[in-house]
Amino acid sequence: MKTIVVPFDFSTYSLEALKTAQKISVKSGAQIVCVTVIPSEIDFEKLSEEAKMKYTDLIEQKTEAEEILPEYIQQIAPAKAPIEQVVKIGVPHEQILREANRSGADMIVMGAYGKGYTEGKFIGSNLQKILRMADMPVLAVKVALDGNDLRKIAFASTFQQDTPKAFAKIKPFVKAFKASVHQLFVNTPGNFHTSEKIQDGMKLFQAGNEEIVFHQHTYSAEEVEKGIVAFCEEEGLHLVALVSGDHKLSPAYQVGVTETVLFQGDLGVLSVKA
Incomplete structure (x- = not known):
C-alpha cells in the first residue's frame, strides 16, 4: 500500500x-x-x-x-x-x-x-x-481501530467467482498486518446453501493465498446483515470486509449489506468492489 x-x-x-x-x-x-x-x-x-x-x-x-x-x-x-x-x-x-x-x-x-x-x-x-x-x-x-483490531478480519461473502478479485484489492493490507482472515458465509432461509457447496467456494477462494491464515465459518441467521454483526460480536472481531456491487449507474442509491452492517453495529466495514 x-x-x-x-x-x-x-x-x-x-x-x-x-x-x-x-x-x-x-x-x-x-x-x-x-x-x-x-x-x-x-x-x-x-x-x-x-x-x-x-x-x-x-x-x-x-x-x-x-x-x-x-x-x-x-x-x-x-x-x-x-x-x-x-x-x-x-x-x-x-x-x-x-x-x-x-x-x-x-x-x-x-x-x-x-x-x-x-x-x-x-x-x-x-x-x-x-x-x-x-x-x-x-x-x-465509527470508532478507531487499533493494531489488534486490524490483525483479525471477517471476510463475509457468498464466495462466488468474483470474490477472489475483490480480495486481491485488500491483500496488501492483510499481508501488512499478517492478519488472519475469517471466511464467513451467512446462511439464511432465503439463500440456503449446503455445507459442501460453501466449503468448495471457500477452498477455491483460498487458492493462491497460501501465505495467509484462513478460518472457515458458516453462520445461520434470518438476515445476512444481522448474521454478520452477531458473528463478529461472538468472535470478538471488530473489522469486516464485504464485497459490494457496482451501483455507479443506478438511477437512485441502493442501500445494501455494507451500509446496513455499518449502521447496525460499531464494526469497521471495509467495502471492496470486485
Whole structure:
C-alpha cells in the first residue's frame, strides 16, 4: 500500500478515521492524504483567479481550515508522519474522489458520519456516495481501530467467482498486518446453501493465498446483515470486509449489506468492489 485518503471535516468520526489510517500507515508505510472540503456547489478549481476573489467567505473558510488542520493532525501523529494536508472547495464527495484518483489511493478511510450527525441517523450521505462511486476499497469506521483490531478480519461473502478479485484489492493490507482472515458465509432461509457447496467456494477462494491464515465459518441467521454483526460480536472481531456491487449507474442509491452492517453495529466495514 502506498497511499490512503482520509476525508476530514473536524468531526469526532473523522478523527477516529484519521487515527485508524495512522495505524495502517505505520504498519504499511503508506502516505496519508488528509482531505478537508469546504462545502459549495461551485466547482472552485475551474474558476479564474479573478472569479475566485468574489467568494471571500469560501476563501476565509479555506484559510481557517488550512490553519487549524495541523493542530488536529498533531493530536494523533508524530511531527514527521507522512501526512499530506489538502483543503478544497466544492461538493465534498466529488472533491474527495477527485483527490483519491489524483493520488492513486489504495484505500479511503473515513468516518461513518460527518459534522451534521444526529443520534439514530443512518450513515452519512457523503459516505454513501463514496461507497457507491469509489473504485478503491473504502474503510468506514465509527470508532478507531487499533493494531489488534486490524490483525483479525471477517471476510463475509457468498464466495462466488468474483470474490477472489475483490480480495486481491485488500491483500496488501492483510499481508501488512499478517492478519488472519475469517471466511464467513451467512446462511439464511432465503439463500440456503449446503455445507459442501460453501466449503468448495471457500477452498477455491483460498487458492493462491497460501501465505495467509484462513478460518472457515458458516453462520445461520434470518438476515445476512444481522448474521454478520452477531458473528463478529461472538468472535470478538471488530473489522469486516464485504464485497459490494457496482451501483455507479443506478438511477437512485441502493442501500445494501455494507451500509446496513455499518449502521447496525460499531464494526469497521471495509467495502471492496470486485
